[in-house]
Amino acid sequence: MAAAGMEAATQQRRRVRRSALLWALLAAAFYLGFIIMALLRGAK
Amino acid sequence: MAEVLTHAEPHDEHDHTPHGWRRWVYSTNHKDIGTMYLVFACLMFFIGGGAAMLIRLELFKPGLQFFDPQFFNSLTTMHALIMIFGAIMPAWTGLANWMIPMQLGAPDMALPRLNNLSFWILPFAFTLLLGSFFVPGGAPAGGWTMYPPLILQTGAAFPMLIFAVHLMGASSILGAINVIVTIMNMRAPGISLLRMPLFVWTWLITAYLLIAVMPVLAGAVTMLLTDHFFGTTFFTAAGGGDPVMFQHIFWFFGHPEVYILILPAFGIVSEVIPTFSRKPLFGYETMVYATASIAFLSFIVWAHHMFTVGMPLAGQLFFMLSTMLIAVPTGVKVFNWTATMWKGSLSFEPPMLFALAFLFLFTIGGFSGLMLAIVPADYQYQDTYFVVAHFHYVLVPGTIFGIMAGVYYWLPKWTGRMYDLTLAKWHFWLSTIFVNVLFFPQHFLGLAGMPRRIPDYAVQFTDWNMVSSLGGFGFGLSQLLFPYLIWKCVRSGVPIGNRAWEGAHGLEWELPSPPPHHSWTEPPSDAVIARGCAH
Numbered sequence: 001m002a003a004a005g006m007e008a009a010t011q012q013r014r015r016v017r018r019s020a021l022l023w024a025l026l027a028a029a030f031y032l033g034f035i036i037m038a039l040l041r042g043a044k
Numbered sequence: 045m046a047e048v049l050t051h052a053e054p055h056d057e058h059d060h061t062p063h064g065w066r067r068w069v070y071s072t073n074h075k076d077i078g079t080m081y082l083v084f085a086c087l088m089f090f091i092g093g094g095a096a097m098l099i100r101l102e103l104f105k106p107g108l109q110f111f112d113p114q115f116f117n118s119l120t121t122m123h124a125l126i127m128i129f130g131a132i133m134p135a136w137t138g139l140a141n142w143m144i145p146m147q148l149g150a151p152d153m154a155l156p157r158l159n160n161l162s163f164w165i166l167p168f169a170f171t172l173l174l175g176s177f178f179v180p181g182g183a184p185a186g187g188w189t190m191y192p193p194l195i196l197q198t199g200a201a202f203p204m205l206i207f208a209v210h211l212m213g214a215s216s217i218l219g220a221i222n223v224i225v226t227i228m229n230m231r232a233p234g235i236s237l238l239r240m241p242l243f244v245w246t247w248l249i250t251a252y253l254l255i256a257v258m259p260v261l262a263g264a265v266t267m268l269l270t271d272h273f274f275g276t277t278f279f280t281a282a283g284g285g286d287p288v289m290f291q292h293i294f295w296f297f298g299h300p301e302v303y304i305l306i307l308p309a310f311g312i313v314s315e316v317i318p319t320f321s322r323k324p325l326f327g328y329e330t331m332v333y334a335t336a337s338i339a340f341l342s343f344i345v346w347a348h349h350m351f352t353v354g355m356p357l358a359g360q361l362f363f364m365l366s367t368m369l370i371a372v373p374t375g376v377k378v379f380n381w382t383a384t385m386w387k388g389s390l391s392f393e394p395p396m397l398f399a400l401a402f403l404f405l406f407t408i409g410g411f412s413g414l415m416l417a418i419v420p421a422d423y424q425y426q427d428t429y430f431v432v433a434h435f436h437y438v439l440v441p442g443t444i445f446g447i448m449a450g451v452y453y454w455l456p457k458w459t460g461r462m463y464d465l466t467l468a469k470w471h472f473w474l475s476t477i478f479v480n481v482l483f484f485p486q487h488f489l490g491l492a493g494m495p496r497r498i499p500d501y502a503v504q505f506t507d508w509n510m511v512s513s514l515g516g517f518g519f520g521l522s523q524l525l526f527p528y529l530i531w532k533c534v535r536s537g538v539p540i541g542n543r544a545w546e547g548a549h550g551l552e553w554e555l556p557s558p559p560p561h562h563s564w565t566e567p568p569s570d571a572v573i574a575r576g577c578a579h
């Protein structure tokens with residue numbers, strides 16, 4: 001029972017880490033991408 | 045299927061409630077962080093409210109009474125920035141922190157350290173922003189919309205403003221990531237997406253909006269920064285730039301931002317009305333789809349803020365019609381709330397009173413929004429007090445009353461004590477009467493042609509300005525009841541059981557009041573979920 005609980009906890013931690021990274025990358029890409037795109041266009 | 049952490053392994057470092065300042069500074073507990081957000085929001089509400097009272101003081105009579113025009117413009121600019129980014133958004137994040145894990149049967153937010161970081165960014169952001177009052181040139185005075193070229197004339201406060209906006213944006217994005225990851229991964233087994241409470245749903249959609257639009261604001265203010273300091277000419281016509289482009293970029297952020305401010309209020313009203321009607325919410329699924337539709341439409345209406353800058357007829361028609369389209373899902377919501385009350389066993393405790401006032405008064409703000417959406421009419425209303433009346437009806441008896449409804453609804457759960465219901469009703473009635481005295485006359489002033497953002501006005505506008513100012517002072521003073529009531533509740537409220545309100549459903553009401561430092565250390569049972577998630 002305890003082993004199953006630990007397994008579920010590990011799985012969940014992995015899922016949380018994966019989706020947090022995904023969303024962080026998406027947000028950072030938006031955040032930096034928009035700024036960089038604007039600056040590159042401004043430099044033309 | 046999402047599963048909750050079972051804590052099968054030892055977690056010694058989490059097993060006690062820390063004390064002293066470390067509890068707050070190092071906190072990774074969702075309730076403590078939620079409390080810090082709410083206290084911060086309350087503080088900012090009174091600072092922003094103080095600025096509003098000074099504005100109304102200056103406008104009590106025509107002529108310049110107390111402030112020079114530059115300082116008056118700083119007051120209007122800072123009032124908006126403080127209220128939007130310092131009061132309302134942190135209040136929502138505080139409520140999300142407190143309630144989302146408890147409503148989903150989760151032990152905490154998914155990313156507790158990130159949670160701590162996203163809160164502690166805020167005091168630094170607002171120290172910068174408020175500190176700008178004390179630098180040469182004074183606080184920013186170009187309006188919260190930061191339109192160039194005017195905003196580029198800001199003195200030493202300019203980089204402080206830009207950096208503060210970046211910090212607020214970063215805090216919001218981190219908070220939004222945490223909310224999405226929590227909702228997607230931490231739901232107790234058996235809580236499918238369509239069994240989640242409406243408050244969680246509206247926050248999920250709000251979090252998506254935040255991630256989509258805060259970077260746009262960051263890009264816009266970075267371009268302002270480089271125009272000011274690094275010789276670019278994004279928004280300077282003389283260098284080939286276009287100031288109108290800033291308005292498009294800003295409002296592509298700004299209009300979804302309006303829905304970021306209001307959607308969680310829809311969620312709270314959808315929790316409160318069924319509780320005090322003793323009936324399930326009418327049309328749960330349509331509420332979810334209506335919220336998602338509103339969020340989608342919010343991306344394609346931005347230029348209704350700028351009809352008078354000039355745009356092709358097709359553009360005017362598109363933005364007019366897309367704006368009017370928002371009335372459809374909003375109408376669905378208002379209908380569903382009303383239908384929930386239909387033949388219900390209603391009672392009128394303070395959360396229900398605030399939710400009902402929200403329903404009536406937010407709808408008034410919605411109707412004046414429809415008037416503003418009509419292009420030829422907007423040419424008359426643009427930049428008048430009619431616009432001020434419109435968005436304050438949406439944001440004060442809309443958003444602020446939504447927050448009040450939420451706090452009065454869950455305060456007994458948070459503290460384990462019932463507050464003074466009579467005092468809360470006084471707070472409600474004084475707020476509701478004065479908010480109308482404050483903002484309703486501004487419709488008349490706007491229709492008569494009084495422009496916004498001015499410290500002085502023509503004498504024919506005097507009477508309604510006096511009425512509005514008196515309403516403002518009354519509304520501001522009556523808000524002092526709110527912190528007193530909370531203090532009194534914490535100190536001497538009557539202890540209550542798990543379920544503060546007899547008609548309340550939801551997993552949070554299955555926990556003790558106040559909930560333990562760690563809420564759901566074991567996932568709720570199927571029976572508890574069935575009881576808590578019945579829509």
